[in-house]
Amino acid sequence: MPKVLLQKGLFEEADGEPALIGSKCGSCGQVLFPAKPVCLNCMSTDVEPIRLNRDGKLYTYTTVYMASEHFPPPYTVGWIEISEDIRIFSQIRGWQEQPLKIGMDMRMYIETLWQDDDREVIGFVFRPVTGEAQR
Amino acid sequence: MRDVAVIGAGSTVFGKFPERAVFELGAEAARAALKDAGISPKDIQFAYYANLYGGMVEGQAALRDAGITDIEITNVENACTGGATAVRRAWYDITSGLYDIGIAVGTESMTTSPIAGKLITPAKGDLSGELGMNTMAKFALSQRRYMETTGVTLEQIATVSVKNHHNGCTNPYSQYKKEFSVEDIINSRLICDPITQLQGCATTDGAAAVVLASLDIAKRYTVRPVIIAASVIRSGDYAFRQKDITFSDMTYKASKDAYTMAGVGPEDIRLCELHDAFAVNELQHYVELGFCERGEEVKLLMDGVTSLGGRLPVNPSGGLLSKGHPLSATGVAQIAEIVWQLRGQAGDNQVPHARVGLAHTMGGEVADLEAGAVGIHILKV
Numbered sequence: 013m014p015k016v017l018l019q020k021g022l023f024e025e026a027d028g029e030p031a032l033i034g035s036k037c038g039s040c041g042q043v044l045f046p047a048k049p050v051c052l053n054c055m056s057t058d059v060e061p062i063r064l065n066r067d068g069k070l071y072t073y074t075t076v077y078m079a080s081e082h083f084p085p086p087y088t089v090g091w092i093e094i095s096e097d098i099r100i101f102s103q104i105r106g107w108q109e110q111p112l113k114i115g116m117d118m119r120m121y122i123e124t125l126w127q128d129d130d131r132e133v134i135g136f137v138f139r140p141v142t143g144e145a146q147r
Numbered sequence: 148m149r150d151v152a153v154i155g156a157g158s159t160v161f162g163k164f165p166e167r168a169v170f171e172l173g174a175e176a177a178r179a180a181l182k183d184a185g186i187s188p189k190d191i192q193f194a195y196y197a198n199l200y201g202g203m204v205e206g207q208a209a210l211r212d213a214g215i216t217d218i219e220i221t222n223v224e225n226a227c228t229g230g231a232t233a234v235r236r237a238w239y240d241i242t243s244g245l246y247d248i249g250i251a252v253g254t255e256s257m258t259t260s261p262i263a264g265k266l267i268t269p270a271k272g273d274l275s276g277e278l279g280m281n282t283m284a285k286f287a288l289s290q291r292r293y294m295e296t297t298g299v300t301l302e303q304i305a306t307v308s309v310k311n312h313h314n315g316c317t318n319p320y321s322q323y324k325k326e327f328s329v330e331d332i333i334n335s336r337l338i339c340d341p342i343t344q345l346q347g348c349a350t351t352d353g354a355a356a357v358v359l360a361s362l363d364i365a366k367r368y369t370v371r372p373v374i375i376a377a378s379v380i381r382s383g384d385y386a387f388r389q390k391d392i393t394f395s396d397m398t399y400k401a402s403k404d405a406y407t408m409a410g411v412g413p414e415d416i417r418l419c420e421l422h423d424a425f426a427v428n429e430l431q432h433y434v435e436l437g438f439c440e441r442g443e444e445v446k447l448l449m450d451g452v453t454s455l456g457g458r459l460p461v462n463p464s465g466g467l468l469s470k471g472h473p474l475s476a477t478g479v480a481q482i483a484e485i486v487w488q489l490r491g492q493a494g495d496n497q498v499p500h501a502r503v504g505l506a507h508t509m510g511g512e513v514a515d516l517e518a519g520a521v522g523i524h525i526l527k528v
Contacts, residue, residue, distance in 0.1 A: 018277065044387065046274065052385055052515075072295070072392070074287035075340040078266050080279045089279045091288060091392070098387055101275050101514075114295045125278075135278070 013127065018135035022046055023122055024063070030122045031063035032136060034096065043096040066120045067141070068094035073104055073112050082126040082133075092118050092138050106139040117141035151241045152365035152372035153526065155184025155358035156483035161322045161471040164352045165258040169201040173209030173254035176354035176476075180250060180483075181213060184358040185368055188214030191358070192246040195221050195236045197229035197253040197475035200260035209252060209354075223475075227422065227510025229253060230355065230478025231380065231522025237359050238378045247361050253480065254354035255473035266338075267350070267474075267512070275514040282424070282512055283347055287339035290427040293393040294341065299430065301341060303445050305332035307426035308345055308468050310454055315465020317495035320480070322351050322471030332426070346426040351471025355480035373486045376409035376503075377525035383517035397521045398435040398509060405505070406437070409525040413437030416459060416525075417501040418488055420481035422508045423466040429453075432507060433461070455496065463488065463496045474510070478522055481506040489528045503527045 023032045036043050037051035038058035045064060050057050073090030080087070088104040090112070103125060104112070118138040125135040157179025159172050173196065181188055194215060196206025206222045225232040230253025237251040257263060266283050269276035293299060309329055315321035327345055335345040365372035381401040389396055406412055413436060421436065423429040433444040438459060447453055453461035464470055464484040467477060485504035487493045504526050511519020 019274065042387070053387070072288045072292035074284050074291060074342075076266075076279065076281070076284050076287075077336075077338050077340070080266070080268065080281060082277065083279045087279055089284055089288070099392075101278060101280060103278055114292065 013132050015132045015134050018125055018133055023136050025122060030120060031066055032120060034062050034064045035059045036062040043098050045098060045100055065095045068092040068118050070112060070114055070116045070118050071099055072114055103137045105137045110140040110142050112140060148242045150362035151238050151359055151375045152362050153357050153486045154360050154365045154368045154372060155180040155186060156486040157183050158320050158355040158480055158483050159353050160320050161351045161353035161473060163258050169198060169254050169256045170205055170208035172256060172352060172354035173252050174212035176356040177210060177213035177250060177252050180356035180358050186358060190248055191215050191218065191250050193219040193240060193249040195223050195233035195251045197223040197233040199224050199226060199229060199255060199475050209254065226519045227474050228478055228508050228520035228522045229475035231508050231524065234357060234479060234482055234524060235378045235380045235522060238375050241359055241361050247364050250356055250358050251479055252354065252356040253476040253478055255475045256352045257350035257473060258352055269512040273514045280512060283339045283342055285512055286425045286428060287342040289392050290341055293427060299445055301333055302329050304426045305329045305346060306448055307423065307429045308332045311423060311462045311466040311468040314455055314463050314496060315469025318465045321465045321469045322349055323469045342425055348424050348467035348472040351473045353473040353476045355476050355483045357479055357482055371490050371528060373489050373526050373528055375524060376527045377405035379405045379523045381521050383519060386515050386517055389517050393431060395431065395435050397517050398432060398507065401521045401523045402436045405523040405525050411503055411525065415503050416505045418463055418498045418504045419461045420464060420484050420506045421461060423462055423468050424472060426468065429461060436507060460498050463498055478508040481508060482524055485526045489526060
């Protein structure tokens with residue numbers, strides 16, 4: 013089954029370490045995800061791509077019990093706060109095995125988000141950091 | 148800039164009407180507003196018509212069946228704030244002197260919309276939507292964080308639903324007209340944890356309309372014109388600027404502007420129709436609208452201050468929770484409810500001696516913004 017990216021330029025995998033790609037403003041320091049060609053805070057074009065910290069903390073989450081376009085219920089989504097002082101909205105995986113709690117450590121993974129009839133859509137998810145995941 | 152008054156208000160009953168076209172609902176509300184104003188459709192000089200899920204030039208079709216043709220008609224979309232936006236534009240066209248008399252209509256038929264029976268999602272291609280975001284998830288995320296950081300309980304949040312459903316029982320326009328207990332609310336179907344079905348409003352079919360006129364002309368039609376003292380629409384700022392997702396910066400900023408414009412403060416507001424799409428929102432909006440300090444919102448609710456009979460009844464109509472939420476109609480319907488209140492025509496739901504009322508609506512999910520739009524109107528007699 014062919015694999016397609018959810019969106020171009022959202023993430024990369026270098027030396028086996030996946031990272032979300034944001035943009036950082038050279039003028040005001042604002043970090044954005046997804047990356048933008050201009051800084052939305054000050055409109056400077058002096059922006060550089062930045063590999064975002066893969067680890068963050070769970071800011072909040074919800075489990076959804078109605079189907080969405082791509083996800084059968086139940087699925088869980090949340091906001092993850094990362095050290096660059098921004099929050100990232102994401103699918104959360106591993107919540108059935110590891111009860112979620114606001115403030116817990118989360119880590120980003122590149123995974124299949126959903127499968128259509130003829131393709132696999134690859135995106136990012138966050139999972140709770142457990143003993144095993146810290147390997 | 149001159150004073151603008153509401154001289155007529157009309158609404159359909161809110162509910163599920165899959166057999167009725169959107170324009171039929173709009174026409175019914177427009178005819179009701181014209182009748183209430185005692186004005187001929189021939190005297191309407193312009194119209195704004197808010198709708199999200201209908202087709203093209205819905206406004207012309209609806210107003211055709213209310214006798215309004217051959218004038219300037221503008222169709223408006225601003226998600227849940229569409230209705231308030233239509234009123235705002237109509238207000239502006241009169242206060243600026245362009246026109247003297249116009250009508251603002253809001254309609255929605257959720258049961259015939261492409262998202263009937265589904266959660267409300269962002270526009271196609273929106274990254275958050277692709278990742279599973281919807282309006283209820285957005286506020287479930289806010290509610291979880293709110294409960295965690297404030298200690299407010301699910302029972303306290305459900306009490307908002309109990310209050311508003313109680314109010315709606317005696318509102319002839321309400322969809323539910325049914326009492327629910329805290330247990331009913333909490334034990335209803337879990338949709339976006341911790342939000343259960345009865346903590347959220349139903350998506351609904353309905354329409355509402357208001358006829359506006361300059362104050363000098365309004366006096367020809369009514370001895371009790373209801374003046375629009377403030378009319379504010381504001382779009383959401385970048386989400387990265389929102390420090391805390393449990394506090395709506397856009398509601399706070401729009402209310403500040405509205406109070407300044409009206410020359411009143413939150414302490415002068417005697418009734419409020421606010422956007423209780425989810426029960427938790429009402430508690431959060433008490434703070435953002437300046438009705439109390441942060442941390443005092445549950446006390447305001449539990450002490451009955453915001454109940455009918457309290458100092459500041461909030462959603463005396465039943466709000467979105469009991470009336471239902473036909474997206475683009477809601478903002479106009481809130482203003483119609485306040486007009487009836489300020490005229491003393493609200494029947495069993497009447498707030499005694501109310502002279503100043505505030506309407507607040509917001510919505511529209513967009514990635515990287517707090518929300519699409521917020522609308523605040525302050526009305527007075």
